[in-house]
Amino acid sequence: MLDLLHTTKTHDETRQGEALDMVPTGASNGRKLYIESYGCQMNFSDSEIVASILIDRGFETTKDFKDADVVFINTCSIRENAEQRVRNRLKEFESAKARNPGMIVGVLGCMAERLKAKFLEEEKLVDVVVGPDAYRDLPNLIEQVDDGAKAVNVLLSREETYADISPVRLNSNGVAAFISIMRGCDNMCSFCVVPFTRGRERSRDPQSIVQEAKNLFEAGYREVTLLGQNVDSYKHAQKNEDGSESAATVNFATLLAMVAEVNPLLRVRFSTSHPKDITDEVLHTIARYENICNYIHLPVQSGNSRILDIMNRTYDREWYIDRVDAIRRIIPGCAISTDVITGFCTETEEEHQDTISMMEYVKYDFAYMFAYSERPGTLAAKRFEDDVPEEVKKRRLTEIVALQRTHGHERIQDYVGKVHRVLIEGLSKRSDQHYCGRNDQNAMLVFPLDARYKAGDYVDVLGESCTSATLIGKIIN
Ligand code: SAH
Ligand code: SF4
Numbered sequence: 001m002l003d004l005l006h007t008t009k010t011h012d013e014t015r016q017g018e019a020l021d022m023v024p025t026g027a028s029n030g031r032k033l034y035i036e037s038y039g040c041q042m043n044f045s046d047s048e049i050v051a052s053i054l055i056d057r058g059f060e061t062t063k064d065f066k067d068a069d070v071v072f073i074n075t076c077s078i079r080e081n082a083e084q085r086v087r088n089r090l091k092e093f094e095s096a097k098a099r100n101p102g103m104i105v106g107v108l109g110c111m112a113e114r115l116k117a118k119f120l121e122e123e124k125l126v127d128v129v130v131g132p133d134a135y136r137d138l139p140n141l142i143e144q145v146d147d148g149a150k151a152v153n154v155l156l157s158r159e160e161t162y163a164d165i166s167p168v169r170l171n172s173n174g175v176a177a178f179i180s181i182m183r184g185c186d187n188m189c190s191f192c193v194v195p196f197t198r199g200r201e202r203s204r205d206p207q208s209i210v211q212e213a214k215n216l217f218e219a220g221y222r223e224v225t226l227l228g229q230n231v232d233s234y235k236h237a238q239k240n241e242d243g244s245e246s247a248a249t250v251n252f253a254t255l256l257a258m259v260a261e262v263n264p265l266l267r268v269r270f271s272t273s274h275p276k277d278i279t280d281e282v283l284h285t286i287a288r289y290e291n292i293c294n295y296i297h298l299p300v301q302s303g304n305s306r307i308l309d310i311m312n313r314t315y316d317r318e319w320y321i322d323r324v325d326a327i328r329r330i331i332p333g334c335a336i337s338t339d340v341i342t343g344f345c346t347e348t349e350e351e352h353q354d355t356i357s358m359m360e361y362v363k364y365d366f367a368y369m370f371a372y373s374e375r376p377g378t379l380a381a382k383r384f385e386d387d388v389p390e391e392v393k394k395r396r397l398t399e400i401v402a403l404q405r406t407h408g409h410e411r412i413q414d415y416v417g418k419v420h421r422v423l424i425e426g427l428s429k430r431s432d433q434h435y436c437g438r439n440d441q442n443a444m445l446v447f448p449l450d451a452r453y454k455a456g457d458y459v460d461v462l463g464e465s466c467t468s469a470t471l472i473g474k475i476i477n
């Protein structure tokens with residue numbers, strides 16, 4: 001099990017098993033909920049909403065599924081192996097259900113949305129299938145199962161943002177939290193299943209976002225990450241003083257500034273930026289506020305314009321390079337990370353080399369890299385043949401992973417000998433004699449404990465040495 005709070009991963013379905021543990025504030029119903037999440041940060045954030053809805057109805061949460069009355073698995077469909085992992089995990093729930101036939105097993109999230117009622121036929125132990133926009137219906141669906149039925153709600157919504165539900169911050173270090181600012185996606189990248197599993201894009205009311213950030217700050221949190229599939233297309237009608245909607249809209253740059261102004265001690269991060277939408281206005285806002293972190297996740301997918309075109313990414317190589325240049329110009333020292341897919345339909349060796357040269361150009365601080373996995377129902381599955389052989393996809397992947405390892409290492413070596421403002425997140429995973437925390441650029445630092453400071457404090461740390469991905473240093477203030 002990986003620790004959500006000690007990883008910079010944004011889109012890796014390998015994170016798993018974040019089990020939540022909390023007791024209800026109101027009357028207990030004596031039932032225990034276990035919930036485990038896969039996929040992107042949106043899913044982890046959604047699980048906090050689900051837990052909130054059920055704790056409100058008297059459920060307690062448990063970290064042990066064998067001990068649970070209701071077992072939920074919040075799933076991801078992004079690649080074939082993400083779905084396979086969920087199916088394997090469901091098998092592990094079978095023996096627990098055999099011992100406790102009253103146990104309810106529910107599948108939530110993107111796989112639930114993709115497979116709908118078919119899930120009930122394919123996996124007999126599943127009692128409930130619930131899509132990402134139907135979590136308010138969970139108490140009702142559980143009742144239906146209590147009455148002996150199987151229950152499904154996979155309706156997608158154009159409005160649902162769960163804005164009024166305050167997520168329970170479980171499994172948290174009490175320092176960093178996610179805030180969902182929008183849901184769904186209106187881009188139609190041809191490889192991607194998300195528009196089908198998450199529905200239309202909609203932005204959450206900015207006032208509720210700012211309020212959530214304020215509440216977190218007051219509860220001692222010092223970092224928020226604003227989440228959306230494409231944060232740069234955030235757009236919400238501004239409210240007039242009397243609460244009515246005005247003609248003006250709040251865009252992402254304005255929202256970033258609003259959240260940054262909650263408190264200078266609150267660090268603001270965000271993910272994911274789409275290269276077609278990230279504006280100079282957003283970059284200037286990042287540069288203007290000390291507490292908006294100098295780190296941008298800007299997925300490139302491919303460095304070749306023909307591939308980008310058939311991926312329907314709606315930018316080309318030159319456009320992407322222009323955005324990277326703008327970041328370097330407006331926010332000097334800004335870290336950039338990316339996502340890359342190797343072996344997309346018809347990708348040639350030369351086109352793969354364009355991805356390599358793009359990586360050489362940007363020298364990403366971090367990258368999430370994947371071999372293309374065809375997803376049923378996507379535009380690519382309908383239009384193009386998945387014709388790059390598996391071993392070629394894998395070989396290209398190995399090449400870019402090796403290249404990225406060198407770039408990542410070079411970046412972190414650059415930080416040695418420099419002083420970094422670090423927000424202490426807690427004890428290091430490897431040693432209870434060390435703290436860990438990140439610098440502005442999202443690099444992880446590890447440094448010896450110091451009784452003067454605790455999690456949530458800012459310290460200046462001198463980078464003294466590094467491993468492949470972590471800086472090792474000491475507090476100097
Ligand atoms: N909204 C984000 C991406 C979310 S999915 C964006 O537009 O950047 C996270 C990453 O998974 C994508 O950036 C892509 O690199 C990868 N991915 C998505 N579909 C995939 C597929 N079918 N095969 C392999 N990788 C995929
Ligand atoms: Fe998928 Fe593209 Fe939307 Fe990202 S922007 S979620 S890759 S469709």
Ligand code: F3S
Nearest residue numbers: 039040076077078110
């Ligand atoms: Fe996976 Fe759904 Fe996120 S498919 S990556 S959990 S939006």
